[in-house]
Amino acid sequence: MKFGTNLMLGGALFAMVIIAGIFxxxxxxxxxxxxxxxMYAEEPPGSAFWFGTDAQGRDIYSRVLYGARISLxxxxxxxxxxxxIGVCLGLSxxxxxxxxxxxVNGLTNLMLAVPSLIFALAIMAIxxxxxxxxxxxxxxxxxxxxxxxxxxxxxxxxxxxxxxxxKVLGYGDLRIMLTQLLPNMLGPxxxxxxxxxxxxxxxxxxxSFLGLGIRPPFPSWGSMLSDAREQITTAPWISIFPGLAxxxxxxxxxxxxxxxxxxxxxxxxxxxx
Amino acid sequence: MLSYLVRRILQTVPIILAVAFLVFVMFSVIPGTxxxxxxxxxxxxxxxxxxxxxxxxxxxxxxxxVRFGKYVGQLAQFDLGMSFRTRQPVTKVLADRMWPTLQLSxxxxxxxxxxxxxxxxxxxxxxxSFVDTxxxxxxxxxxSLPKFWLGLLLMYLFALVLGWLPSxxxxxxxxxxxxxxxxxxxxxxxxxxxxxxxxxxxxxxxxDFVRTARAKGMSESRVVRWHLTRNALVLILTTVGxxxxxxxxxxxxxxxxxxxxxxxxxxxxxxxxxxxPVVQGAILAIVLFFLFVNTLVDVLCAVIDPRIKYT
Numbered sequence: 152m153k154f155g156t157n158l159m160l161g162g163a164l165f166a167m168v169i170i171a172g173i174f175x176x177x178x179x180x181x182x183x184x185x186x187x188x189x190m191y192a193e194e195p196p197g198s199a200f201w202f203g204t205d206a207q208g209r210d211i212y213s214r215v216l217y218g219a220r221i222s223l224x225x226x227x228x229x230x231x232x233x234x235x236i237g238v239c240l241g242l243s244x245x246x247x248x249x250x251x252x253x254x255v256n257g258l259t260n261l262m263l264a265v266p267s268l269i270f271a272l273a274i275m276a277i278x279x280x281x282x283x284x285x286x287x288x289x290x291x292x293x294x295x296x297x298x299x300x301x302x303x304x305x306x307x308x309x310x311x312x313x314x315x316x317x318k319v320l321g322y323g324d325l326r327i328m329l330t331q332l333l334p335n336m337l338g339p340x341x342x343x344x345x346x347x348x349x350x351x352x353x354x355x356x357x358x359s360f361l362g363l364g365i366r367p368p369f370p371s372w373g374s375m376l377s378d379a380r381e382q383i384t385t386a387p388w389i390s391i392f393p394g395l396a397x398x399x400x401x402x403x404x405x406x407x408x409x410x411x412x413x414x415x416x417x418x419x420x421x422x423x424x
Numbered sequence: 425m426l427s428y429l430v431r432r433i434l435q436t437v438p439i440i441l442a443v444a445f446l447v448f449v450m451f452s453v454i455p456g457t458x459x460x461x462x463x464x465x466x467x468x469x470x471x472x473x474x475x476x477x478x479x480x481x482x483x484x485x486x487x488x489x490v491r492f493g494k495y496v497g498q499l500a501q502f503d504l505g506m507s508f509r510t511r512q513p514v515t516k517v518l519a520d521r522m523w524p525t526l527q528l529s530x531x532x533x534x535x536x537x538x539x540x541x542x543x544x545x546x547x548x549x550x551x552x553s554f555v556d557t558x559x560x561x562x563x564x565x566x567x568s569l570p571k572f573w574l575g576l577l578l579m580y581l582f583a584l585v586l587g588w589l590p591s592x593x594x595x596x597x598x599x600x601x602x603x604x605x606x607x608x609x610x611x612x613x614x615x616x617x618x619x620x621x622x623x624x625x626x627x628x629x630x631x632d633f634v635r636t637a638r639a640k641g642m643s644e645s646r647v648v649r650w651h652l653t654r655n656a657l658v659l660i661l662t663t664v665g666x667x668x669x670x671x672x673x674x675x676x677x678x679x680x681x682x683x684x685x686x687x688x689x690x691x692x693x694x695x696x697x698x699x700x701p702v703v704q705g706a707i708l709a710i711v712l713f714f715l716f717v718n719t720l721v722d723v724l725c726a727v728i729d730p731r732i733k734y735t
Contacts, residue, residue, distance in 0.1 A: 257438075257442075260439060261439060261442050261443065261446070264439045264443060264711055264714060264715055265443060265707070265710075265711055265714075266669055266670055266672065266673025266674070266710065266711075266714060267673070268673045268674060268676065268677075269673045269676070269691075269707055269710055269711075272676065272691070272692070272695065273447065273450060273451075273695075273703070273707060274450070275695075276451075276695040276698075276703065277450055277451065349568065353568075353570055356570050356572075357570065357571075357572065357677050360570075360572050360677060361676070361677060361680055361692050362696065363692075363695065363696075373570075373572075376570075376572060376573060376576065379576070380576065380681070383576060383579065383580050383584065384584055387580055390573070390576050390577070390580070391577075393573075394570060394573030394576065394577070397570045397573065398565075398568055398569055398570065398573070401567075401568035401569075401570070402564065402565060402568035404568075405564055405567055405568050406564060409564070
């Protein structure tokens with residue numbers, strides 16, 4: 152794909168989802184939770200109901216718009232938590248070394264040994280379903296890649312002349328890490344963060360689909376699909392639109408991440424995977 | 425070689441123990457026991473004496489460290505405890521579910537390798553062409569598709585509209601039942617493999633030894649066979665190993681969607697029912713499998729690539 156295409160296309164898709172989420176109250180036709188009317192149950196898509204209606208007669212178009220809010224909140228916030236944890240652990244481990252480095256390494260290996268969806272599922276099993284639990288479950292389980300990158304960058308950067316100079320000038324460890332090391336590793340970390348956001352959106356949808364994330368009647372794309380399973384024979388459109396929304400969001404974030412990598416992390420361009 | 429193998433296996437022991445500890449502690453702090461959850465959900469009205477008796481029977485009144493000590497002791501004897509719900513040994517419950525999960529994961533990986541690797545190869549050989557663009561569009565889309573949605577669409581098209589394949593279930597365990605769930609599960613690793621293969625082959629094509637081989641007049645097919653394929657294989661194999669583990673984790677949702685009687689659907693059901701020994705056992709089984717596959721891949725890579733030292 153041509154340089155820049157990824158970035159433009161991904162950015163456009165993601166911007167579309169953000170706009171849908173922010174302006175949902177103005178763009179939606181009906182209330183996503185309360186406006187149920189069994190008279191209009193399972194209406195196919197048409198001029199009145201753009202995406203059709205579900206088994207309770209709720210407008211799917213409105214519910215998909217509001218669903219963007221949940222997906223984006225979970226995607227952005229949980230990935231921010233992951234990034235902060237990963238950077239703090241990786242940066243300090245790489246810079247300080249010693250027993251702390253061994254400890255962080257062990258922890259990272261442990262996290263890598265458990266598939267992150269299983270880990271998140273276990274946490275959701277302990278906490279009660281809901282938005283806060285989702286943010287915790289997804290925010291705590293996907294920092295290992297960020298941590299590895301931050302650690303590797305800190306290891307290679309700490310012997311650089313300017314870092315040594317800062318040390319001679321009497322900068323404290325924290326100041327060196329924040330002002331000298333961090334800015335120089337931001338590129339790859341932003342890339343991983345963007346891709347991770349897509350992963351978090353998928354994970355939220357998956358957990359909600361399994362009944363462990365956002366519970367109905369709140370319009371999460373995953374739980375909408377979980378409901379739609381029952382009506383797949385009579386009303387397939389109930390399944391199509393929420394899934395399409397997840398796909399577009401994650402695709403946008405993946406393309407955006409690829410595009411950002413071309414710009415921010417040019418060394419990896421040749422070995423781009 | 426043998427000592428390398430032994431060392432790699434020994435390295436996984438602390439991880440297994442740490443996971444066992446983590447899982448144990450996590451599920452010991454849950455407020456509410458299985459007995460109490462029975463009455464919460466309104467499935468059965470349980471009175472206080474029954475709750476007390478169940479807690480006693482499963483040793484839930486002991487302090488945490490006593491319970492963990494007991495748990496590790498049992499674990500060493502491959503005893504994972506007893507299911508709260510069915511009162512069967514967890515090892516037996518897991519053993520019954522193991523085969524369908526393995527079947528599904530292997531089938532999904534087979535699909536991923538059979539499509540993803542050639543796709544990546546072709547894309548790299550014709551880098552920048554229309555074929556390359558299309559295959560990379562397929563790859564990035566495959567990575568962005570939610571598995572359960574893809575599964576639903578496959579189910580709708582091939583089972584309900586066309587009627588070619590059964591829509592869900594395990595049936596008699598025949599191939600017909602395996603096709604749809606393994607495609608739903610295999611698309612994401614397929615996409616990732618296509619991207620990794622393409623990147624690996626592109627990288628190697630620019631390497632000095634390939635240019636040398638071409639310069640000394642080696643035929644293109646020999647270059648591809650001897651230099652490209654062998655060198656790309658290590659990277660592809662590593663990706664396959666990592667993806668295998670991910671697939672086992674992701675199988676949870678596909679199994680649930682297709683009512684596939686594997687470890688994943690067992691895990692989700694047990695979580696909802698708070699059948700903690702089964703949840704712990706299922707997570708441990710998944711982690712063990714993940715570690716096993718990755719150790720195997722490391723050893724295989726060492727066999728294929730003589731540059732990897734057995735240290």
